[in-house]
Amino acid sequence: MRSQVINLTVNGTERELLAKPGTTLLGALRDGLGLTAAKRGCAQGGCGACTVVVNGAAVPSCLIPVEVADGATVETLEGMASGQHLTPLQQAFVDGFATQCGFCTSGMLMSASALLAENPAPTRDEVAVAISGNVCRCTGYAAIIDAILDAADRTRAVGSAAAD
Amino acid sequence: MLRQVLLPADVGAAVSTLAGDPTAVLVAGGTLVMPAVNTTVTPIETLVSTRDLGLAGVAVERGIARVGAATTLTALGNHPDLGFLRPTVASFASPIIRNLATVGGNLFASQPYGDLAVALLALDATAEIAGPDGPREAPVSEVLEQRVRPGEIVAAVRFALPAAGTWRWTKAMRRRLNSAAIVAVAAVVETDGGVVSAARIALGGAGSRPVRARAVEAALLGKPLDEASVTAAASLALSEAEPFSDAYASAWYRGRVLPVHIRRALLGA
Numbered sequence: 355m356r357s358q359v360i361n362l363t364v365n366g367t368e369r370e371l372l373a374k375p376g377t378t379l380l381g382a383l384r385d386g387l388g389l390t391a392a393k394r395g396c397a398q399g400g401c402g403a404c405t406v407v408v409n410g411a412a413v414p415s416c417l418i419p420v421e422v423a424d425g426a427t428v429e430t431l432e433g434m435a436s437g438q439h440l441t442p443l444q445q446a447f448v449d450g451f452a453t454q455c456g457f458c459t460s461g462m463l464m465s466a467s468a469l470l471a472e473n474p475a476p477t478r479d480e481v482a483v484a485i486s487g488n489v490c491r492c493t494g495y496a497a498i499i500d501a502i503l504d505a506a507d508r509t510r511a512v513g514s515a516a517a518d
Numbered sequence: 519m520l521r522q523v524l525l526p527a528d529v530g531a532a533v534s535t536l537a538g539d540p541t542a543v544l545v546a547g548g549t550l551v552m553p554a555v556n557t558t559v560t561p562i563e564t565l566v567s568t569r570d571l572g573l574a575g576v577a578v579e580r581g582i583a584r585v586g587a588a589t590t591l592t593a594l595g596n597h598p599d600l601g602f603l604r605p606t607v608a609s610f611a612s613p614i615i616r617n618l619a620t621v622g623g624n625l626f627a628s629q630p631y632g633d634l635a636v637a638l639l640a641l642d643a644t645a646e647i648a649g650p651d652g653p654r655e656a657p658v659s660e661v662l663e664q665r666v667r668p669g670e671i672v673a674a675v676r677f678a679l680p681a682a683g684t685w686r687w688t689k690a691m692r693r694r695l696n697s698a699a700i701v702a703v704a705a706v707v708e709t710d711g712g713v714v715s716a717a718r719i720a721l722g723g724a725g726s727r728p729v730r731a732r733a734v735e736a737a738l739l740g741k742p743l744d745e746a747s748v749t750a751a752a753s754l755a756l757s758e759a760e761p762f763s764d765a766y767a768s769a770w771y772r773g774r775v776l777p778v779h780i781r782r783a784l785l786g787a
Binding site: 355356358375376378397398399402405411412413414416417418419421422424465482483484486487488 | 519520521522523525545547548549552553555556557565567569592608611612613614615617618695696
């Protein structure tokens with residue numbers, strides 16, 4: 355039962371940590387690196403609260419043994435804002451009251467950011483599909499979907515203003 | 519208790535480890551193994567990761583698809599040459615799970631999980647297996663019934679692309695998105711001169727593993743693909759199915775709706 359040195363590029367910064375066998379990527383982020391935005395919910399991949407983006411794909415980090423993620427590029431919610439400056443997606447969540455208790459929010463934001471990176475103009479149904487692995491037990495889905503669509507509009511508006 | 523996570527660099531090394539260590543388990547996407555590791559006391563001491571085995575990827579040549587076992591469901595559903603499977607794969611779990619879950623792993627899920635195994639059974643897929651005694655091939659139906667021998671790894675599955683318009687898939691769910699199957703029906707149905715000339719129908723939610731509905735298939739042969747003959751044939755499904763109760767549906771309900779969803783799969787109504 356030997357711990358292993360793991361290297362991850364987390365939010366653009368190379369990080370190194372020591373992990374015992376059985377440590378998940380989620381455990382490494384939270385307990386090893388102190389990045390607690392990804393939440394420990396069901397530990398079975400069923401709730402999406404631990405969603406992070408690994409090598410460009412939104413995934414539940416509780417299902418990945420951290421050794422398997424060695425060398426990966428990981429994006430967490432901590433890396434989304436630059437300083438106090440929220441992204442349009444985060445601002446849309448704030449403005450649209452798209453959080454209730456907040457436990458699902460970081461996972462929702464990571465799934466939404468992966469969606470918008472791939473599909474900047476999603477339909478309402480595409481947004482619903484994208485967050486279908488993220489459970490909101492306050493059942494605030496309508497506001498969350500509205501906020502993601504709003505974020506897509508805001509990003510396009512910024513893009514077209516820049517093009518002008 | 520987990521003692522090590524290994525990332526062998528090739529299939530041979532993975533097979534030797536699995537063959538020599540009864541506490542070792544192969545892990546690909548982790549959607550089956552990791553819930554057990556995270557939340558239960560398991561006899562698993564060694565995880566052998568597929569990450570570096572080179573088993574991911576889809577190749578379609580001359581009408582035959584070869585899909586590496588570590589191909590994710592997302593990659594499978596997005597492949598341009600497998601368009602017929604796109605809506606089918608979209609009904610499996612959620613995008614974040616499809617980004618991890620693999621084609622090979624689906625063969626080892628217990629129903630009502632492992633929707634892709636139902637589809638592969640209807641496609642009459644063949645599994646390419648690596649093992650301590652060298653490579654072998656087996657029908658996916660056999661892998662679903664007997665699993666694989668100690669030390670063996672499913673490396674890929676192969677299937678012939680169904681002719682245009684012959685693929686059918688219906689999955690009854692409690693929710694529209696991200697829900698396990700109440701029942702799932704996969705089928706390849708060919709017609710010639712207005713009557714069914716060939717049919718392969720596989721059922722999910724109708725037993726602990728996906729099963730072929732052979733009585734339904736036989737009853738359809740030579741009949742027109744219409745409501746009367748499909749309804750009559752679908753009524754035979756229960757003779758081969760063993761619907762079960764779980765949090766999604768009772769055995770009674772599964773049995774009650776199975777013929778309905780066979781009809782919907784085959785006729786779209």
